[in-house]
Amino acid sequence: MNWYREISPTEKRTLWTCFGGWALDALDTQAFSLVIPALIATWGIGKGQAGLIGGATLVAGALGGLLAGVLSDRYGRVRALQITVLWFSLFTLLSACAQNYEQLLVLKSLQGLGFGGEWTAGSVLLSETIRAQHRGKTMGIVQSAWGFGWAAAVLLYAIVFSWASPQWAWRVLFALGALPALLLLYVRRNVPEPPRDTSSATARKLDAKLPVLGIFDRSVIRTTIVGGLIGLGAHGGYHAITTWLPTYLKTERHLSVLGTGGYLAVVIVAFICGCFVSAWLQDRIGRRMNLILFALCCAVTVNLYVFLPIGDTAMLMLSFPLGFFSAGIPATLGALFNELYPQGVRGTGVGFCYNFGRIVSAGFPVLVGHMGNSMPIGSALGIDAGAAYGLVVIAALLLPETRGRTIAPVHARGEPGLSSAPAPSEQKPAAQAHRA
Structure with a gap:
């Protein structure tokens, strides 16, 4: 600490x-x-x-x-x-x-x-x-x-x-x-407003636009599209799992573990542990690698869930890595999305990338149900979740690594120990940052 x-x-x-x-x-x-x-x-x-x-x-x-x-x-x-x-x-x-x-x-x-x-x-x-x-x-x-x-x-x-x-x-x-x-x-008493950057040409240009239009400016539109795909894959995989996994385990595998307090306790503890490990890891190996690692592990764990012939005890144990890995993805998105955008449109960009995925991802559970008409629901869930998390991996590879970016020009109240340099994403247009 x-x-x-x-x-x-x-x-x-x-x-x-x-x-x-x-x-x-x-x-x-x-x-x-x-x-x-x-x-x-x-x-x-x-x-x-x-x-x-x-x-x-x-x-x-x-x-x-x-x-x-x-x-x-x-x-x-x-x-x-x-x-x-x-x-x-x-x-x-x-x-x-x-x-x-x-x-x-x-x-x-x-x-x-x-x-x-x-x-x-x-x-x-x-x-x-x-x-x-x-x-x-x-x-x-x-x-x-x-x-x-x-x-x-x-x-x-x-x-x-x-x-x-x-x-x-x-x-x-x-x-x-x-x-x-x-x-x-x-x-109101203890949290100051971060300072506003008006020093760069990119910041002034985007500030002159409505924020909702600014995220589609030429300098950041690639970030907006790729970030939206990451949000779509992350939420799509999560909603497919939470919607259909309980039904699959109860109706096709006839397992009762999901109705126990022990299962709920394991999932909650796993979620908290996954967030903490992801928090530490993304500052060590970078946002992209951390996101890719947890997405791949999620895809593998889901398919183990639906294809391995195991009973209640083993399923209870396997629920820990499933909750652990699924928590690591949203724990990474906050830092990644914020570091991708210049300050003038950062809030709008983060809100879009995260919530566009939440809305459109509703189609993934529907797709599982549709595929389940012609194949076992477990197979449909494994394919669907694998595709969703695969989308996260592919989209993450299209983004620059953002670890270490300073994104606020001066810290509030001038407290010591904080860098006052403008963010790399604000020193040069986002399009140039992608090519770096």
Whole structure:
């Protein structure tokens, strides 16, 4: 932990602010999956209707991520973070007061806008605050907050549902999801806005455009296309696995391990470990190599899952590497996407690359189902996930290595120990950087 002692107080405060926000987002998102049975019993709705709420929240989250990126470029990183946290907290609290299914569907969808936006705004803020040599570690650590929030949701679910009846317990659990609002007070007092770079011709050119148009400027359009493909492959593989693997193991392999608390605990621990290892590794071997390594391991592990003739115990053990490797990919994307873009369009670019993939990747689970009509569902899942992670590998090879780039011109408050040099991506057009 020598690196942690090296970073400044501002860097530490920003790190833990983003960590706390992402953990609290995860708490509420995972809490919804836990209370679905209570919602079905309370309002007599079907599983399809409950699933629609979750799906609408995810789509809204992707749109919120795109919007928050634009807002962070136009109005500042800290202000965009404050807006998304306040929005998320408000509609989380209102969701606890919903009186019927239709109200909850609308409120959870609106909440999703803040949920997706918080990651984008926080990611860009952190990337421009943390010094280059430790950026990968901090971004990976923040991604691990999802696992801690997930674990907190399971713990709170057990406590609240043992204390209150189901028709009231889910409301209490949702109300606790408003806790991110407390971050606003901390952010206002302790997290400064990163400085704006106006020194380079590229920065001035892109600042003159609307951010949403700037990411399609000739100097960065290649980055936008390739980054979007990485987001598509990363989310496509993940959604194919989470959608179809439980069904495959239960219906075709007749395994019961997925219904156990032990499986859930293994997956959560594996996710956290994967984020931490990816955080350390990407600052050692680079963003591209780290992304390629975890994507290849994901493809191999998924195919072992669907083709090896193993039982419950072995499946439980194999769930650890699956969760471990799948966590390493998103833990890398934050640093990589932020380091690819000039500051004037960085928020919009990060929001697009990450969330374009989230929206379009919905086609991968559909493709598995379609292929499953003519082949075993396990074979379809292995092919589909392999193709998705293969897309990540190919797209990563088309990008430059960005490890070590300084992407903020001067650190806030002039704290010592941080480079004040402009980023390589801002010293020369992105197109030249790709050829380097």
